[in-house]
Amino acid sequence: MWNLIxxxxxxxxxxxxxxxxxxxxxxxYVLSIDKKMAxxxxxxxxxxxxxxxxxxxxxxxxxxxxxxxxxxxLAFAIGTSAGMGAGLWLxxxxxxxxxxxxxxxALNSMPRVILAPIFAMWFGLGIWSKVALAVTLVxxxxxxxxxxxxxxxxxxxxxxxxxxxxxxxxxxRYVYLPSATSxxxxxxxxxxGLAFVGAVVGEYLGxxxxxxxxxxxxxxxxxxxxxxxxxxxxxxxxxxxDASVGIIEKRLMKWxxxxxxxxxL
Amino acid sequence: MSMPHSLNEPPALAxxxxxxxxxxxxxxxxxxxxxxxxxxxxxxxxxxxxVGPTGCGKSTLLNVGAGLLAPSRGSIxxxxxxxxxxxxxAGYMFQGEALLPWRSALxxxxxxxxxxxxxxxxxxxxxxxxxxxxxxGGFEDRYPHQMSGGMRKRAMLxxxxxxxxxxxxxxxxFSALDIQTRxxxxxEVLELWMAKRKAVLFITHDLDEAIAMSDRVVVLxxxxxxxxxxxxxxxxxxxxxxxxxxSDPRFVELHTQIWNVLRDEVLKGYEQQKKKAA
Numbered sequence: 001m002w003n004l005i006x007x008x009x010x011x012x013x014x015x016x017x018x019x020x021x022x023x024x025x026x027x028x029y030v031l032s033i034d035k036k037m038a039x040x041x042x043x044x045x046x047x048x049x050x051x052x053x054x055x056x057x058x059x060x061x062x063x064x065x066x067x068x069x070x071x072x073x074l075a076f077a078i079g080t081s082a083g084m085g086a087g088l089w090l091x092x093x094x095x096x097x098x099x100x101x102x103x104x105x106a107l108n109s110m111p112r113v114i115l116a117p118i119f120a121m122w123f124g125l126g127i128w129s130k131v132a133l134a135v136t137l138v139x140x141x142x143x144x145x146x147x148x149x150x151x152x153x154x155x156x157x158x159x160x161x162x163x164x165x166x167x168x169x170x171x172x173r174y175v176y177l178p179s180a181t182s183x184x185x186x187x188x189x190x191x192x193g194l195a196f197v198g199a200v201v202g203e204y205l206g207x208x209x210x211x212x213x214x215x216x217x218x219x220x221x222x223x224x225x226x227x228x229x230x231x232x233x234x235x236x237x238x239x240x241x242d243a244s245v246g247i248i249e250k251r252l253m254k255w256x257x258x259x260x261x262x263x264x265l
Numbered sequence: 266m267s268m269p270h271s272l273n274e275p276p277a278l279a280x281x282x283x284x285x286x287x288x289x290x291x292x293x294x295x296x297x298x299x300x301x302x303x304x305x306x307x308x309x310x311x312x313x314x315x316v317g318p319t320g321c322g323k324s325t326l327l328n329v330g331a332g333l334l335a336p337s338r339g340s341i342x343x344x345x346x347x348x349x350x351x352x353x354x355a356g357y358m359f360q361g362e363a364l365l366p367w368r369s370a371l372x373x374x375x376x377x378x379x380x381x382x383x384x385x386x387x388x389x390x391x392x393x394x395x396x397x398x399x400x401x402g403g404f405e406d407r408y409p410h411q412m413s414g415g416m417r418k419r420a421m422l423x424x425x426x427x428x429x430x431x432x433x434x435x436x437x438x439f440s441a442l443d444i445q446t447r448x449x450x451x452x453e454v455l456e457l458w459m460a461k462r463k464a465v466l467f468i469t470h471d472l473d474e475a476i477a478m479s480d481r482v483v484v485l486x487x488x489x490x491x492x493x494x495x496x497x498x499x500x501x502x503x504x505x506x507x508x509x510x511x512s513d514p515r516f517v518e519l520h521t522q523i524w525n526v527l528r529d530e531v532l533k534g535y536e537q538q539k540k541k542a543a
Contacts, residue, residue, distance in 0.1 A: 165353060
């Protein structure tokens, strides 16, 4: 019996995954028949209705979604490039990294969400205070990975490139940077998620637009279905962003040996 | 950049009274003298092998000649000129994996041309030519992880030779290969060398390889304080086939002579390694 339903093929795997989702939704629905439960947990049909209203009837989610995504992408871009720059610099300059070491550790261990009110003061309630918060989250993830990546470049590769006539600039461009990219990509999945977290948390703490703002408003009126709908929309967006990072990674990292790969003739 | 070879001409590479002392990072009072008062000259067009027990500082000497490592004492002259910084007339074939893993074989082979700002098309054409010469035609688009150890070594050889260096430094280039591939590549290197006659400094721990390939074999003592303890001119006729030349009576004779000098050092080196491990 078990052999029949064991998730071996891709199809049966999908069936299994879908079954789990169905069981969860049905369970949720049954629970939510009780009005008291529905008050606290919402009901799946109401959530779907809300998503439907947002996207296809009122169409008002697009504006908020666009704000949140803009914040996320800006933070991702700024945080990643700053992290890469700083990582390269400190990785290549042992002196600077030795001097700055305690401060980097301190900044990294600080609970950075607490900076949100300060950023709101500095940058106002528009998108930039959210971008700033998300950047502080993204920056360190990328920074530490690039820093590590630069320091772990194989000395033989460096010596070889030097003997082939590479100048310092060329070493940076053709050896250090590509070598750090594999480290960067392993951090980008985390980074894109954190950029999203930063943006939404920022909105949640004070804003006039964005999905986080929608959720906050709904919570104020105990409209749990809308809160849940917001969470669903955010989750799907985060998955999509992560998948696009995955696609870019696959393109750029095709030189990396994947496990058990046979020769491509 | 071909030069007339005459006896009065300065050697292609001259290491003069080189001493290299390494200081332990953890304890500055702990020093290790890898190489001591070593003088080594390689004439233009000469193939010189350096043999010695493992861990005796052979690679240190090579790195000094390449300009990658500044000696604690002594001087290096390249074609009569004091060496400052990287030795840009030398090509270096490393012992370990030195290909950039994110570049295809062709892009690796042409890396040196790219660094010298040679136009892309010209570099690619030259690269294809060199890949054919080392037997890698048709593998241009492979990434290093898609190639076998022997193919990677061939790519490294092409990468080194494409720049047409006047001095070729090789650090046990074939030590990781199986014996058949190794002999094949030794012959190929000899053939390429015969065509261009560049100065070669070849480091190996394999005495057979050293004699079969070189004009001169230099034996180094066991470390610490490695220095040359013997020098043998290999007067076997060229062109040679590394497999066939091994049965030549003169080869056997030379082998016995050199091995007599080398054996004690190998034993000494072995004892030291054991002591270090204990």
